[in-house]
Amino acid sequence: xxxxxxWEGNWVARLYExxxxxxxxxxTAFADARPTASLVALAEELGSDDxxxxxxxxGLVAEAERSKMLTxxxxxxxxxxxxxxxxxxxxxxxxxxxRMDVARALAAWYSFTPETxxxxxxxxxxxxxxxxxxxxxxxxxxxxxLLRTLLPDDEA
Numbered sequence: 001x002x003x004x005x006x007w008e009g010n011w012v013a014r015l016y017e018x019x020x021x022x023x024x025x026x027x028t029a030f031a032d033a034r035p036t037a038s039l040v041a042l043a044e045e046l047g048s049d050d051x052x053x054x055x056x057x058x059g060l061v062a063e064a065e066r067s068k069m070l071t072x073x074x075x076x077x078x079x080x081x082x083x084x085x086x087x088x089x090x091x092x093x094x095x096x097x098x099r100m101d102v103a104r105a106l107a108a109w110y111s112f113t114p115e116t117x118x119x120x121x122x123x124x125x126x127x128x129x130x131x132x133x134x135x136x137x138x139x140x141x142x143x144x145x146l147l148r149t150l151l152p153d154d155e156a
Contacts, residue, residue, distance in 0.1 A: 006043075006052040015059050018046040027059035028067075035076060035141035036083040039112075061114060071153050074117045076142035078124075081109045083138065092135035102129075117151075124150040 015027065022045075024030040031042055039053030046056070057077075064073035082090075085105035091098045106125040113121045127150060139147050 005050045006047075006055060008050070011051075011055055012059070015046065015051060015055055018051060022046075026063055027056060028063045028069075028073075031056070031060055031076070032141070035079055038080050038084045057112060069153075070114060070117060071120075071151055072142045074113055074121060075144070075147045075151050077112045078109045078147065079139050079141055079144070081105045081112075084108075086138070089136035089138040090133045094129065094132060120151055 019025075019027055019030045022030060024033070030046075031037075034042060034045075037045075039056050042056045043051045043053040060073055061070070064070045082105055085101060085108065091102065094102060106128065110118065110121050110125065133146055137146070
């Protein structure tokens with residue numbers, strides 16, 4: 001976790017420098033190689049003292065907007081939240097504390113969703129509660145078949 005130094009200087013240049021040092025030409029390529037890692041874990045790998053998870057996410061959003069792949073980014077963020085909050089995959093029964101764990105994962109996903117996709121994420125979350133995926137379901141990345149059904153690509 002950073003101590004506030006992540007916002008000093010040109011953090012965008014620092015972010016891309018760190019990504020290139022690791023052999024990637026974009027933040028997206030770096031994150032795609034680690035599809036289940038949290039934003040915090042990605043930031044710590046790039047620089048635990050001076051890179052923050054929100055900076056990684058801002059880089060991902062900027063790239064996704066430019067490449068018209070924002071929906072894929074949104075699906076990818078759900079993967080990250082599910083791995084962080086549901087380590088055993090989708091629970092077999094949604095009741096009590098387990099329901100709250102799922103709600104927290106979906107709420108965290110929503111909080112990292114750009115405004116353009118908030119309604120779709122809200123609808124997808126409702127669909128997951130109404131028709132839960134199989135017990136133990138843990139998508140491996142943003143191109144998971146179920147995720148693509150919930151949030152199909154629509155960018156031109």
